[in-house]
Amino acid sequence: MANLTRHESRQAAFQVLFALEKDPQSNNIDKLYDIVLAGKDYDDYLPRLVNGILGTKTELDEQIAAHLADGWAINRLNKADLIILRLAVYELLNNLVPYKVAIDEALILTKTFSDEDSRKFVNGVLKNFAPSVVPKAE
Numbered sequence: 001m002a003n004l005t006r007h008e009s010r011q012a013a014f015q016v017l018f019a020l021e022k023d024p025q026s027n028n029i030d031k032l033y034d035i036v037l038a039g040k041d042y043d044d045y046l047p048r049l050v051n052g053i054l055g056t057k058t059e060l061d062e063q064i065a066a067h068l069a070d071g072w073a074i075n076r077l078n079k080a081d082l083i084i085l086r087l088a089v090y091e092l093l094n095n096l097v098p099y100k101v102a103i104d105e106a107l108i109l110t111k112t113f114s115d116e117d118s119r120k121f122v123n124g125v126l127k128n129f130a131p132s133v134v135p136k137a138e
Contacts (some may be wrong), residue, residue, distance in 0.1 A: 004042045012046050015032075025133060
């Protein structure tokens with residue numbers, strides 16, 4: 001059986017992180033992987049995303065909050081959008097994917113798990129984030 005693609009890993013990571021956000025007392029991540037993946041094989045990218053985001057949630061939220069428009073705060077974001085932003089920002093800060101890939105993947109996840117207003121919002125936040133992560137031309 002083939003391993004998940006990076007896109008499928010992001011989708012699975014979103015689902016696992018969303019389940020953990022809804023039930024913070026749940027600590028059986030392996031069981032969540034089994035439920036979300038229905039027996040599909042996966043490589044180390046999925047646990048890298050999930051564990052990395054869980055381990056740096058405070059730092060990620062601070063980075064996201066710093067790039068929100070005036071009047072917005074982390075606690076006002078819906079959970080799906082927040083998790084999608086955490087995924088994108090985690091990948092960006094850890095140089096796992098190029099900036100454009102992080103935005104494109106975040107928008108695909110938003111299309112799948114949220115709505116059009118959320119797509120615009122996530123896109124705007126990540127575009128605000130761009131200057132801090134995109135290398136400047138010399």
